[in-house]
Amino acid sequence: MTIEELDLAFEETGEKGRHRRRRRSGKKRGRGRSVMALFMALVLLGALGGGVWYGFDRIRGFFVAPDYTTAGxxxxxxxxxxxxxxxxxxxxxxxxxxxxxxxxxxxxxxxxxxxxxxxxxxxxxxxxxxxxxxxxxxxxxxxKIVSKVTIPEGATYKEVYAALSKATKIPVAEFEKAGKDPIGLGVPEWWFNRTDKKPANKTIEGFLFPKTYEFPPGTTAESALKTIVEQFNTEMADLDFVNVVQTQRRISPYEALIAASIAQAEALKDEDMGPVVRVLYNRAYTGKFPCSCLGLDSTVNYWLKITGKGGKASEHLSKSELHNPKNPYNTHDVGGMPVGPIGNPGVAALKGAMNPPQTDYYYFVSIDTKGTMAYAKDYAGHKANIRKACDNGIPLC
Structure with missing residues (x-):
C-alpha cells in the first residue's frame, strides 16, 4: 500500500461525519493522518529492506564459502x-x-x-x-601415506617377506606365520591339484605376483599377503591361464606355474621364457628324456636358499648337493616337475608356460654374459653350445 492510498483511506473515513464544523477540524486530522501514514510506510519499507538484506546475506553465504586464510x-x-x-x-x-x-x-x-x-x-x-x-x-x-614395495620377478617368498617387512616395518615372523595358510590368503585349493599325481607342496610360493604395491596405514601381514594373492588371481583370470594350460597343454595349472617359475629363474630375456618352458615340457612329458628328469641346478639352489644354506653358482654345487635324496626339489634324480614353484614368475614367464613354441629342443644354456640362450636337440649339440659359453667367459668348462 502506497502513502497516497493510506491518505485516501483516512480521508474517506473522515467524510462520514455530517457536521460541517467537524469538517473544518478535518484539516488538522488530515495532517495527523498523513504523518501516521508516512510513519507506517517507513516501517514497511524498513521491514522490506531488512528482508532484502537478510536474503542477500544468505545468498552471499552460499556463493562465498567461509575459508581459512593461512597455510595451516x-x-x-x-x-x-x-x-x-x-x-x-x-x-x-x-x-x-x-x-x-x-x-x-x-x-x-x-x-x-x-x-x-x-x-x-x-x-x-x-x-x-x-x-x-x-x-x-x-x-x-x-x-600420500603409503608403504610402497616392489616384488621383482623371480623373487622367492622369503625375499618377498624381507621386502615387505622393510617397507611396512612388520616383522618377517608375522609374514611367515600368515604365509603358512595360502588357501586362507585366497589361493583356491584346486590350484594344488596335479595331473602327474605327484604331491604338491602347498606353500605360498608362486602366488605372490611380482608388482609394485602400496599399503596404507594399518596394514597387517595377513592383509598385505591377501592383497598380493588377490592380484595373482586377477592376473591369472586376465591371462586365461588356467583354461589355456588345461585345454592346450593338457597339464594342471600348478605344473604350468612351476614351469613358469623355473623359466623365470633360468632365462634372462623375455623372449627366452617360452623356448625354455618348451624344453622343460619336452623333458618332463614326452618320455624321450632320461628319467623324465629336468636336471636343473636352479631347483637345487632354490632348496639351499630357503633352508638357509644360500644359493651357489652351478660350478660350485657338489655332487652330493645335486643328488641329495632329501631335497624335494632334486630334479636330477626325480622325474617331472618338482613339488612346487621355485619363485614368483612374472607375466612373460606365465605367457611362456601357456604358449611355448613347438620345438624338439631338450637342452638350453646361456652362452654369454648378456643372457643369450642357445638350444640343442641332443647332448652333442648341447656340448657345442657349452664350448661357445666357455669361449665367452661363462665358467662352465
Missing part, C-alpha cells in the same frame, strides 16, 4: 575413499578441521581441472588450511 599448522591424517566426490572430500576435510567449509573446497576443486586426479588413500595434511592449499596437497603424492 600441525599434522592430521585424512582418507580419500574410492569414488569420493569433491563434496565427499570436502566434508572429510571439514570434519578433520583441515578446511573451514566444504563449499570452499568444492569451489577450489571446480577451479582446478587437476582435482579429478586425486587418488584414493591416506594423506598427511595440516589443520586450518586454505581450501586451495589443501587441494594442492592432495594432488602432491608426497603427502
Amino acid at each position: 599448522s600441525g599434522q592430521v591424517t585424512i582418507e580419500v575413499k574410492n569414488a569420493d566426490t569433491a563434496t565427499d572430500i570436502g566434508n572429510t576435510l571439514v570434519k578433520a578441521d583441515v578446511v573451514k567449509s566444504a563449499g570452499a573446497f568444492i569451489k577450489a576443486a571446480q577451479g582446478n581441472p587437476l582435482s579429478k586426479n586425486i587418488q584414493p588413500g591416506f594423506y598427511q595434511l595440516r589443520h586450518q588450511m586454505r581450501a586451495a592449499d589443501a587441494l594442492t596437497a592432495l594432488l602432491d603424492l608426497k603427502n
